[in-house]
Amino acid sequence: MIEEDEKGLRPSLQEERKIRDRRLRHDDKRVRRGMQRHLCLVLDFSKTLLLQDLKPSRYHCLLSTCEAFIKEYFDQNPISQLSIIITKNSKAEKISELSGNPSRHIQAMKDSIATEGEPSIQNALDVALSTLCYVPKYGSREVIFISSSLTSCDPTDIQKTTIPQLQQEQIRVSFIHLAAELHICKFIAEHTNGSSKVILNEEHFQDTIMLSCQPPPSMGKVEASLVEMGFPQRYTSTIPTLCICHEKFKYSGYICPRCGSKSCELPTDCQICNLSLVSSPHLARSYHHLFQIPLFQEFNWRDSDSIIKCFSCLLPSLNTSQLYFSCPRCHQVFCLDCDLLIHESLHNCPGCENNFDQSHNNDNDNNNNNGNGNSH
Amino acid sequence: MVIIESTDEEEYDTSLLVIIVDTNIYSWGNRILQMSNKTESTSSTKLGSSLIGFNTFVEHLMVFINLHLMLNQENQIAVISSQIGEARFLFPEPHQSQSTKSEQKSIQNIILGKLLHLDTTIKETNQESTSSNFSAALSLSLCYINRIKKEVPIIRPRIFVLNISPDASSQYISVMNCIFSAQKQSIPLDTCILSQQDSTFLQQASHLTNGIYLKPQRQENLSQYLISTFLMDTYSRKLLQCPTLKSVDYRATCFCHKRIVDIGFVCSVCLSIFCSYSSSCSTCGTKFSLKIEIPKSRKSLSQPSSQEQPTNNKDKVEY
Numbered sequence: 299m300i301e302e303d304e305k306g307l308r309p310s311l312q313e314e315r316k317i318r319d320r321r322l323r324h325d326d327k328r329v330r331r332g333m334q335r336h337l338c339l340v341l342d343f344s345k346t347l348l349l350q351d352l353k354p355s356r357y358h359c360l361l362s363t364c365e366a367f368i369k370e371y372f373d374q375n376p377i378s379q380l381s382i383i384i385t386k387n388s389k390a391e392k393i394s395e396l397s398g399n400p401s402r403h404i405q406a407m408k409d410s411i412a413t414e415g416e417p418s419i420q421n422a423l424d425v426a427l428s429t430l431c432y433v434p435k436y437g438s439r440e441v442i443f444i445s446s447s448l449t450s451c452d453p454t455d456i457q458k459t460t461i462p463q464l465q466q467e468q469i470r471v472s473f474i475h476l477a478a479e480l481h482i483c484k485f486i487a488e489h490t491n492g493s494s495k496v497i498l499n500e501e502h503f504q505d506t507i508m509l510s511c512q513p514p515p516s517m518g519k520v521e522a523s524l525v526e527m528g529f530p531q532r533y534t535s536t537i538p539t540l541c542i543c544h545e546k547f548k549y550s551g552y553i554c555p556r557c558g559s560k561s562c563e564l565p566t567d568c569q570i571c572n573l574s575l576v577s578s579p580h581l582a583r584s585y586h587h588l589f590q591i592p593l594f595q596e597f598n599w600r601d602s603d604s605i606i607k608c609f610s611c612l613l614p615s616l617n618t619s620q621l622y623f624s625c626p627r628c629h630q631v632f633c634l635d636c637d638l639l640i641h642e643s644l645h646n647c648p649g650c651e652n653n654f655d656q657s658h659n660n661d662n663d664n665n666n667n668n669g670n671g672n673s674h
Numbered sequence: 675m676v677i678i679e680s681t682d683e684e685e686y687d688t689s690l691l692v693i694i695v696d697t698n699i700y701s702w703g704n705r706i707l708q709m710s711n712k713t714e715s716t717s718s719t720k721l722g723s724s725l726i727g728f729n730t731f732v733e734h735l736m737v738f739i740n741l742h743l744m745l746n747q748e749n750q751i752a753v754i755s756s757q758i759g760e761a762r763f764l765f766p767e768p769h770q771s772q773s774t775k776s777e778q779k780s781i782q783n784i785i786l787g788k789l790l791h792l793d794t795t796i797k798e799t800n801q802e803s804t805s806s807n808f809s810a811a812l813s814l815s816l817c818y819i820n821r822i823k824k825e826v827p828i829i830r831p832r833i834f835v836l837n838i839s840p841d842a843s844s845q846y847i848s849v850m851n852c853i854f855s856a857q858k859q860s861i862p863l864d865t866c867i868l869s870q871q872d873s874t875f876l877q878q879a880s881h882l883t884n885g886i887y888l889k890p891q892r893q894e895n896l897s898q899y900l901i902s903t904f905l906m907d908t909y910s911r912k913l914l915q916c917p918t919l920k921s922v923d924y925r926a927t928c929f930c931h932k933r934i935v936d937i938g939f940v941c942s943v944c945l946s947i948f949c950s951y952s953s954s955c956s957t958c959g960t961k962f963s964l965k966i967e968i969p970k971s972r973k974s975l976s977q978p979s980s981q982e983q984p985t986n987n988k989d990k991v992e993y
């Protein structure tokens with residue numbers, strides 16, 4: 299009998315999967331990324347969404363997956379923006395404006411329930427174009443199209459009109475297909491530096507879309523600039539004062555450092571003086587993309603006689619199936635769980651942090667037998 | 675149903691407490707200076723008597739650690755010292771092959787021995803920049819918690835920081851990385867400040883992770899503060915009134931001078947913050963166009979300086 303865990307994977311398979319995911323996420327470090335992203339999420343709300351090949355139905359699967367994606371997108375790209383466009387009945391409609399407020403997008407998506415007719419790829423991309431062409435040049439422009447139908451109802455030749463415009467505006471278009479890949483979608487993705495992927499099942503859908511949370515490498519020449527931003531302090535007053543966003547009297551809020559008006563939430567743009575207001579932790583959330591820690595190499599500990607211990611959690615090596623990895627910078631050894639935590643959640647190498655001020659004199663015994671990943 | 679659920683949660687009330695002790699030898703050395711200065715000039719001031727030295731601090735801390743271990747047989751503890759340039763485990767001991775659980779007596783002795791050994795190295799200095807390696811200590815704590823959570827999934831972890839050194843702005847990014855990781859895993863970060871200045875790092879850390887931030891006024895009663903505020907686990911806190919912060923300083927630190935700014939210039943490629951305008955970004959090396967663009971302003975886009983604005987789009991534009 300084969301043991302399975304709650305995900306239905308055999309333990310060894312799951313282990314392999316973890317390792318593969320780990321490599322996947324870190325394959326393209328050291329590329330410059332457009333940190334301020336502007337994304338149009340296009341949802342195909344055609345009648346094909348009612349199909350039940352994804353459980354409980356394509357519609358419900360799409361909804362829950364997109365909700366998780368939107369939350370994660372703003373988590374990882376705190377000062378980026380998003381807009382949702384839906385296409386059905388051969389038309390396309392923007393249901394939420396470009397903004398940085400995740401709850402507003404999720405609500406708008408849940409409010410539009412009717413799924414009918416056929417989608418129009420061209421109309422949807424035209425709406426995305428007219429939304430994204432106003433975005434300042436230093437921001438990255440992206441479209442993620444979640445396509446469910448195998449047809450599209452387009453008014454003119456998409457290859458002659460829409461695609462050149464997308465290229466000119468440097469908009470990257472990626473497709474995620476719930477059914478099968480359309481030739482035209484592959485063509486668009488190839489010509490705009492995007493990607494085109496077909497999902498296998500519900501879980502694969504989630505994994506695929508979550509990969510888009512990491513900022514894509516920037517295209518061509520980046521027009522960079524310094525953006526003036528305000529970092530307001532949160533302030534609670536004894537008497538309520540008027541906020542500018544809701545025009546209500548409130549006790550606490552964020553005071554614009556330039557004009558002194560009060561806003562309730564961050565990030566936002568001050569409605570009086572137009573200064574972008576963010577909090578410093580909001581920006582700091584993105585810094586781990588800048589200063590990425592190197593991939594750890596598998597450490598061949600089975601040759602050494604002594605028991606080794608994970609540097610950061612002290613887990614000793616007890617049986618030979620355990621995997622250990624070493625950091626190429628500080629040469630400390632970490633267990634698999636710590637390696638995953640360090641690369642996926644922590645984004646600090648505890649060993650390198652320890653060498654912060656005294657980079658030379660910390661070469662310890664782990665250094666000598668630093669094998670290069672010959673597994674058994 | 676409700677009753678069953680609540681007893682369930684009470685039954686598994688084991689906690690993992692990771693204590694980060696700031697053992698910066700210079701900060702504690704300066705404390706000796708401070709205390710002797712105070713007693714010389716005005717022998718009866720309350721301020722002078724409200725500061726405590728390292729030895730007294732260790733006594734108070736040991737009372738707290740004992741109580742934590744006595745509260746529940748299954749409670750676990752780890753102690754990490756953050757020193758100048760490095761952080762290391764005091765308990766469990768990294769080079770001994772003992773398990774993470776041992777007799778309460780031996781745990782005590784190990785921790786006490788390690789801490790008092792550090793006492794002999796305390797020095798006085800006039801140097802200003804003698805910060806502890808707090809980011810390394812925090813990184814170690816999170817990895818250790820991750821391991822114990824795998825071994826005992828129902829355990830409730832929390833981190834408790836006892837801090838005396840000033841913030842090191844060079845550690846800002848790595849400290850923030852740790853805070854976000856703790857926040858995502860719902861690990862509260864409690865702080866007890868033993869110096870007279872507030873710590874912006876730890877204020878933000880406690881606020882973002884739903885932890886408690888406290889700066890005791892009278893340190894000679896430290897163990898009282900520790901027991902009444904920091905002993906209860908995360909479950910009990912929902913039922914009790916905990917100290918909260920009135921205002922949180924969310925201003926940024928510029929990358930160029932590590933100065934606090936409330937309006938700054940942010941690189942659009944890497945989001946580094948600078949206090950003044952410059953022609954290129956020192957973090958990512960990007961050269962900036964001379965003009966400062968104001969975000970989301972449509973005017974700046976239609977200015978003649980931004981060339982090659984496509985004209986064929988104009989018929990679609992709706993204002």
Ligand SMILES: [Zn+2]
Binds near residue numbers: 541544546561
């Ligand atoms: Zn408001």
Ligand SMILES: [Zn+2]
Binds near residue numbers: 554555556557558569
């Ligand atoms: Zn303002």
Ligand SMILES: [Zn+2]
Binds near residue numbers: 633634635636821
């Ligand atoms: Zn480990």
Ligand SMILES: [Zn+2]
Binds near residue numbers: 625627648650
């Ligand atoms: Zn390292």
Ligand SMILES: [Zn+2]
Binds near residue numbers: 928929931932949
């Ligand atoms: Zn500066």
Ligand SMILES: [Zn+2]
Binds near residue numbers: 941943945956957960
């Ligand atoms: Zn930069």
